[in-house]
Amino acid sequence: MATPNEATETIIKQQKELKENLPFDDKQDFVYARRGLVKRMKPNIVYDSNGKVVWNNDEYNFLRRIESPDTGDDDAVVVIDPLTSLETGKAAFELYKSARGDQKKVKAVIYTHSHVDHFGGVKGMVHQDEVDSGDVKIIAPEGFMEHAVAENVYVGTAMSRRAAYMYGAALKRGPKGQVGAGLGQTVSTGEVTLIAPTTIIKNTRESLSVSGITIEFMMAPDTEAPSEMLIYFPQFKALCAAEDATHTFHNLLTLRGAVTIDLFGDKTNVVFASHHWPTWGAKEVVDFLTLQRDLYAYVHDQTLRLLNKGFNGPEIAEQMILPPALEKAWSARGYYGSVNHNVKAVYQRYMGWFDGNPAHLWEHIPVERAKRYVELIGGVDKTIDAGKTAYDNGDFRWAAEILNHAVFTELENARARALMADTYEQLGYGSENGTWRDFFLSGTTELRTKNFGTPMATASPNDKSAVLDVSVTDTKTLYRLWLSNGALVYTKAPQTTNAAVKLTGTSKALTTLAGAGITINGDTKVLEQLAELMDPSDPNFNIVTP
Structure with missing residues (x-):
């Protein structure tokens, strides 16, 4: 495998300017994250039954360095979102039992939403026969099974392939490779499991009791997932925000967050989310939820304002600037969902894929478009030269666009592939957003290793009957x-x-x-x-x- 390049002066300068404008004097999240922490796994590695590693958090120990690289019932347990795989779910529950005592039994598992990393580890914590006997309840929002199947079966292969890019599955962990995915480090491998819900929640303020623990629900469909809900525990004044209020800007298609403050804000002492540390204190909870609400509302509303002035998604994304209070809040940083691509998501939600320009209505497919651009420029060599000039000038976005045409015209052109890989690498080094970094560096890895798939022929059922x-x-x-x-x-x-x-x-x-x-x-x-x-x-x- 090729040795990764160093960051260019353009990227070093960009990262320095960003660092100087971040609120490093605000260390409150460290306090929140340490409060309530009971125990860590040591070593923090999970294996499957064959001894294969499915999760290795110790790979990220390099992040401990100071400077970042340039690049209810005493005998009952209620589990919320039992992780991605059987192995990690089992390891998490064993860690809990080792710290709190192994006499406790799971009485309920709650799926907050229909994404696989929130239900796939369920059989590592409970067994199907415990559910069938009625000893364990599986609680989920309305539409859970439909959307879990739709996402993981209908388009599961395509989403998994793109997820490998998004989470940097093939990347080496380190300052020049994968450092995280913004919302967390990465997703585990291992065996994905599912137990169908026994209790379906349909309405906001619906409540139930599990072994003396009262649980209230707030429906949040079509927010971070098509089937989602928030959970409130009045006895503990604790609110689980699922993935609708996290310590980073999340991915979105629609506005969310406002109703939560009205229902639970004045009676909550701690709010926690599936991926992040809690926020403690009544005032602090309201402040946090307020920032989250305002963040999503601002991006949503400003996108609508500008699209009604005739701007398209990319144009709006380029001019979107957050207000100072949001720009300086750690929980509003775009580590997982960037302002840029969330603006485009809002635009797509209301306007669809077409921006109204007839030139974009029936464009050539990428390969044919690339061939014509290369011919217009004067051939592949001149196209690569133009890309090299853009690269040397630090205009990596333009270099990527030019060199993409060269690669799509001559796939095996070593010079085009190498410079395209270098360009993606610099774009990855310069990305504050974790998933952007992973996408760019995954592109670099595949261009350098030639690890590609081969599309298969389409079946033709037109003359068949059944x-x-x-x-x-x-x-x-x-x-x-x-x-x-x-x-x-x-x-x-x-x-x-x-x-x-x-x-x-x-x-x-x-x-x-x-x-x-x-x-x-x-x-x-x-x-x-x-x-x-x-x-x-x-x-x-x-x-x-x-």
């Missing part, structure tokens, strides 16, 4: 599915004809495709035919090359 029924026993619903002009469509309308094959099972068994819980009657060749039409996903598809 009819099947799916009977969901617990909801007493019968679905008729059939192939129509290459599309698999369905209806719940009563049918007068029989399908070739019928699948019968509970919604849980059918959703997870658990064979043991599904009965199949009829011609199984229909299922085989449908399986043959399934186009295998490619988890290694190209991103920085055509």
